[in-house]
Amino acid sequence: MPISIRIGNEDLTVDVSSLGAEMQALSSSDGRSWLWTGDAAFWTGRSPILFPIVGKAPDDKVAIGGTVYPMAQHGFARRSEFVLAASTETMCRFELVASDATRSVYPFDFQLAVVHAVEGRVLTVTAEVTNRGRKAMPFGLGFHSAFAWPLPDASGRDHVVTLDNKGEPGLVRLEGGLINPAPLPSPFDAGRLVLDHAMFEQDAMIFPDGAGESLSYGAEGGPVMQFHFENLPNLALWTKPSAPFLCIEPWHGTAAEAGGSSELSERPSTTILAPGAVASFAFTVKIPE
Template sequence: MPSHARIGNQYLTVDVSSLGAEMQSLATSDGRSWLWNGDAAFWSGRSPVLFPIVGKAPEDMVAIDGETYPMGQHGFARRTEFALASADATTCRYELASSPTTRAVYPFDFLLAVEHALEGRALTVAAEVTNRDSRSLPFGLGFHPAFVWPLPGSAGRDHVITLDNQGEPGLVRLEGGLISPAKLASPFTAGRLVLDRSMFEQDAMIFPEGAGKGLSYGVDGGPAMHFRFENLPNLALWQKPGAPFICIEPWHGTAAQKDGSNELAKRPYSLSLPPGETRRFAFTVEIVG
């Protein structure tokens, strides 16, 4: 059975499961909950970490140096037990090292570490990928946190995504779970998007470029969550139709392209990490109001 670590300070309390190193709750000291509760009637996820792919692979198979391996959507890390490497009052770090089980589907020696750390009213979730192999490590890495919609005390009010860079990033959609080649107009106007549930009837909205390094999700004059992204150039927004949550997903890597290569290294925005090197990815969320 998964175990849990709890961290907290005078402002925030966070619970993290050993299964997938996945955050299970994010609450402020006044008792308000900000993270989706994982109701399986809609979606049992809460804040999965996506590795070694983001999104779907054609026929759930990836190719590595010409050999094919089974790989479910968003990779295997989110369904794998991590080991608690360290913990104190405000920080916990879980690690997943390669094993015979992982090497059967992803033939590399790696270490994936996921750390949750509190500082004031902000939580930082960071992932570090270390290549322990003798050859380059191809992978994608993403975060998939779901936050309550409506926000606490904000039922019936417009919820808005506001990009820090005031950009109008281009939109792509999924077709059979894969990235459609069609480039669509941005739904943002001067960095502002008023959320409407009809936007998600065609699955996720994906912005491969131009969303910038930070955004706010909130209600004008009401509660808000401000995000900063580190080494995460892609952004997706997703809601299961009718569900009371919104996923704000920063990624480095996307689903494979429709009619594109199934080589892991050739997926959009995939990384290739040299032997012995470590790469860090993180998002920070600060709760305001």
């Protein structure tokens, strides 16, 4: 059975499940909840970790060195039971290591560690991938956190995503769950995007590059959450039409391209990790007072 760990300080409280090392709640000391509650009427996820792929594979299969393996959307980590490796009042570290079950679909010896840590009003979530084998290891890694929309005390206000770099990154859309690489006009205007549920009628908005390393998500005249990304060059925004959440998804890797290769190593933005090497990916979010 999964276990749940609570970490926190005088400002923030975070609950994390051993199932998927997935954050289940993010609350400030005044009782306001910033993370989506996981209502099954819309979507049961809250903040899944995506590994060893981000998004879908053609026919839910990936090729690795020419051998074909089954691979569900977003990989298997989010449905895997992690082991609690360390914890303090303000930090918890969960680990997933290769097993016979994972090798049957992903033939590599890996360790995936997910660390949640709070300091002041800042939460940092870090994913650390180690290649414990003797061959180069391809993978994608992504975060898929769903935050409240509307934010606390911000019902009826416009909600805005603002890129710190003031960029207007090109948009791509999904076609049968796969990336249609044809670029579309950016919905950002000088880094600013006023959110509308109609934007998500065609599924996620995906920005393969150019969104930068930091952004804010907030309500006009209301609370604003500030994000920073490390080693996460791709960005997606997603919700289901009329659902009360917004997923802010920094990735290193995307879904396969429609009509493209099924080889895992050839997916967009795939990391190829050398034997014995470690790759780290992280995001921070500052919760408003």
